[in-house]
Amino acid sequence: MRRTWLLAGCLALAAAHADETVVDARRSGFEFMTPQTQALQRDDTLNPGMLWVSEGADGWNKSVGADARSCANCHGDAALSMRGVAARYPAFDTAEQRVVDLGARIQRCRVRHQRGSALAAESSELLSLQSYVARQSRGMPIAPDPDPRLAAARDRGRALYVRRIGQLDLSCAECHDDRPGQRLGGSVIPQAHPTGYPIYRLEWQGMGSLQRRLRGCMSGVRAEPYAYGAQELVELELYLTTRAAGLRMEAPAVRP
Amino acid sequence: MARALINMPRTARKGEVIEIRTLIAHTMESGYRSDAEGRVVPADIIRRFTARYDDEVVFSAELFPAIASNPYLAFSTTATASGTLSFTWEGDRGFV
Numbered sequence: 001m002r003r004t005w006l007l008a009g010c011l012a013l014a015a016a017h018a019d020e021t022v023v024d025a026r027r028s029g030f031e032f033m034t035p036q037t038q039a040l041q042r043d044d045t046l047n048p049g050m051l052w053v054s055e056g057a058d059g060w061n062k063s064v065g066a067d068a069r070s071c072a073n074c075h076g077d078a079a080l081s082m083r084g085v086a087a088r089y090p091a092f093d094t095a096e097q098r099v100v101d102l103g104a105r106i107q108r109c110r111v112r113h114q115r116g117s118a119l120a121a122e123s124s125e126l127l128s129l130q131s132y133v134a135r136q137s138r139g140m141p142i143a144p145d146p147d148p149r150l151a152a153a154r155d156r157g158r159a160l161y162v163r164r165i166g167q168l169d170l171s172c173a174e175c176h177d178d179r180p181g182q183r184l185g186g187s188v189i190p191q192a193h194p195t196g197y198p199i200y201r202l203e204w205q206g207m208g209s210l211q212r213r214l215r216g217c218m219s220g221v222r223a224e225p226y227a228y229g230a231q232e233l234v235e236l237e238l239y240l241t242t243r244a245a246g247l248r249m250e251a252p253a254v255r256p
Numbered sequence: 257m258a259r260a261l262i263n264m265p266r267t268a269r270k271g272e273v274i275e276i277r278t279l280i281a282h283t284m285e286s287g288y289r290s291d292a293e294g295r296v297v298p299a300d301i302i303r304r305f306t307a308r309y310d311d312e313v314v315f316s317a318e319l320f321p322a323i324a325s326n327p328y329l330a331f332s333t334t335a336t337a338s339g340t341l342s343f344t345w346e347g348d349r350g351f352v
Contacts, residue, residue, distance in 0.1 A: 045263040048326040051281045055259050205283070205325035 028247055029190035029255055032181070037202070041254040049131060049200040049252025052124070052207045056132025059125060065116030071129070074113065082136040084143070087249050090238045091145035099153045101234045103130055103209055121228035127207045131198050134251035142195065142249060144242045157239025160232055166223030172236075187256065193244035194237065196253020203256065210237055258282055258351075262343065268335035276307065276315075277330040280345055286321035302347035305329055310339035319347075 030038060040046050060071045060078055075081040089102040100108070103121075106129050110116050119126040144150075164171045175184060176192035183189065197210045204212075211233045215225035226232045259281040268274045280302070287299025299321060307315040315331045346352055 045261070045277045045279070046328060048279065048281075048328075050261055051259050051279060051326060054261055055281075202324075 024246075026193060026244070026247060027180075027191055028193055028195040028250065030195070030250060030253065032188045032190040033254075033256055037254055037256055041196075041250065047200065047252065047254060049198070049207060049254060052128040052131040052198070052200075053135045053252055055124070055128035056130070056135075059129050060132055064110065065114040067115055069114045071109070071114075074109075078132060078136055082133045084137055084140055086134040086137040086251060087140045087143050088145050090234055090241065092147040092149050098231065099150055099234055099238050101211075101237055102133060103211070104229065104234070106130060106133070122209060122212055124207075127198050127209065130209065131207065131252045134198060134249065137249045138251055140249050141246050142193075142241055142244050144238070144245055150238060153235045154238050154242055156232075157235035157237070157242075160236045161239055165218065166221035168221040170221045172217070192240065193247050194240050195244060195247050196250035196255065198251065199253045199255045201255050207252070210240075258345075260343070260345075264341070270335060270337070272335050273332050274335050275330060275332050276341070277328070278305075278307075278343060279326060279328045281326055282345070282347065282351070284319075284321075284323055284325045284327060288321065300348045300351075302327060302345050302351060304344075304346045306344045306346075307331065307333070308342045308344070309333060309336075 030041065033041075040048075044050050057078075060075075063070050071078070086102055089105065090099045091105075092098070093100040093105065093108070095112075096108070103126060106126065107118050111118050119129075161172045164174070172192065175189050180189050180191040194210050197213075198207050199213070200207050201213070211228055214233055214236060215228070218225035261279040263277040265274050282302050283300065284302065285297055285300040287296070287301075289297045291297055301321055301323070302319050305315075305317045305319065305327075306313055314333045317329060319327060344352065
């Protein structure tokens with residue numbers, strides 16, 4: 001019973017029958033927040049994440065590297081070229097022959113195409129570019145890359161999701177599939193759909209990527225977190241976005 | 257210059273009350289937190305915010321450690337004549 005609601009949601013998207021009405025029980029983390037936090041996210045003049053989006057807009061136009069190229073030189077207006085991009089990531093990268101997340105893809109552009117230096121993981125500069133790109137997909141449904149070469153990575157991601165880890169011996173599924181809506185130390189447990197990343201987290205008092213959040217969860221169950229950029233984190237993200245397929249992007253979101 | 261977002265109506269009629277919303281990027285380190293090694297992280301906050309309408313101060317605020325990161329301040333003022341609105345944030349470590 002416990003995991004069938006999730007399966008039902010996925011199946012409903014895969015093959016919607018005209019006669020059946022399958023209720024999608026999946027909810028974005030937005031719906032688990034207090035009205036005050038929701039108000040903070042809804043209003044662009046209040047949302048602190050917009051500070052990073054604004055910085056990202058500048059970063060988009062900034063000349064970088066040996067050839068003094070900006071993102072705009074190749075991609076033009078982000079509102080047009082980046083529309084739907086964040087909703088598709090993590091995606092299969094043909095050059096690297098593996099799945100990459102949005103942050104890694106931006107890094108690759110910086111190093112290979114702009115011929116600049118790589119940005120530090122979770123740095124303000126990288127997060128603002130990520131936020132700016134993700135913002136262009138706001139309102140669009142999460143549409144994971146359908147590339148068949150991602151199947152193995154997705155399965156590995158799912159295996160990570162259900163695997164018990166850490167001193168507390170908990171898996172992601174234990175909280176996020178079995179107990180969403182219940183509380184963990186006073187905080188409401190959401191369903192763990194990455195609808196709004198990068199997020200402004202009130203707990204962090206700053207912006208962070210999904211990798212930061214995943215590492216936080218791993219520390220929370222007293223497991224050794226994977227390093228930033230680890231392939232495991234990307235594969236887990238791939239599984240999470242497949243699990244959240246169809247939910248609307250909210251980037252930049254605010255989370256408690 | 258730290259990133260700031262300012263929102264206000266583009267135009268206003270004479271005598272109209274306008275709402276101005278400001279958001280500035282600043283860590284607002286309260287001075288009460290400790291890092292992983294147990295050392296207290298020193299305080300680093302914005303202390304004062306001033307809004308001037310053509311050199312006349314129309315709104316000012318003193319901020320204290322209780323204010324969270326990336327402070328948001330909203331206030332209203334009456335539009336009297338065409339002029340320049342300027343906003344100044346002053347804080348620790350010479351933050352302006």
